[in-house]
Amino acid sequence: MRSMIIHMSGSSKRRGNVDRLLRDLPAAEVVEAVDGRDPEQIAGVQRSDGTLFSPHYPFALRPAEIGVFQSHRRCWQRILDAGWDFGxxxxxxLRVDPARLTRALRLIERHADREMYVRLPVKARETPARVIAEDGDIRLILPRIIGLQCICQVVGRHAAERLLAATDRIDRPVDTFLQMHWITGQPIHALLPNGNAEVAHEIGGSTIQTRTGARGKLAREAKRTLYRARLHLHPQRA
Incomplete structure (x- = not known):
């Protein structure tokens, strides 16, 4: 299996962790991240804030979220251009436990095909609609409700092609879009627990989150709660 690490070359605080990932991930390479704060890099992005699909997403896309979405699209395209079955x-x-990751990837490789998108999330919160396979305490599942974050995933060639075709225009962050399996036609699997961890707090903090006042936080949380309730009306089914 080949690996891609999304990294903005100007982010010097994260370079040490990238070097670690280059050692720990199989056949890894760095893919230059799209800088959503650079108007030239996102000039061709077609967007409709929150209104393309139902349920409508209650927040406008932030520049950093646009950059992250386009960075993942760049990786999906890399899978197609290279002719890989998976990437x-x-x-x-991301920080991985190499021994546990090896077990996780072996389980995926035994059961995955080019149609599959498998998340390896840092938080084991998803409940299964179906258990596909197990290796000790590690389970490959089809979750009822797809979790957030795109810190680590294995993407099949046909899944990458399908997702690229569905994202010529974007209206919400990439992880939120991937939850909409009834729109994309793309089932999303998960493998957990997997030993992965998020270490943004150790290497300069999040590149997406922004500061919001107390009143703004309350308003955002109310909108987010309502959106999640609507999302739960569309579980993945075994």
Whole structure:
């Protein structure tokens, strides 16, 4: 399996972790991240804030979220251009347990095909609609409700092609879009627990989150709660 690490070359604080990932991930290479704060890099992005699909997403896309979405699209395209059956896509604030990752990838390789998209999330919160396979305490599942974050995933060639075709225009962050399996036609699997961790707090903090006042936080949380309730009306089914 080949791996891609999404990293902005100007982010010097994250370079040490990228070097670690280059050692720990199989056949890894760095993919230059799209800088959503650079108007030239996102000039061709077609967007409709929150209104393309139902349920409508209650927040406008932030520049950093546009950059992250386009960075993942760049990796999906890399899988197609290289002719790989699968590609592991990691963000540069990921830390892995190499031994546990090896077990996880062996389980995926035994059961995955080019149609599959398998998340390896840092938080084991998803509940299964179906258990596909197990290796000791590690389970490959089809979750009822797809979790957030795209810090680590294995993407099959046909899944990458399908997702690229569905994202010529974007209206919400990439992880939120991937939850909409009834729109994309792309089932999303998960493998957990997997030993992965997020270490953004150790290497300069999040590149997406922004500061919001107390009143703004309350308003955002209310909108987010309502959106999640609507999302739960569309579980993945075994």
């Amino acid at each position: 592991l896509i990691a963000e540069d604030d």
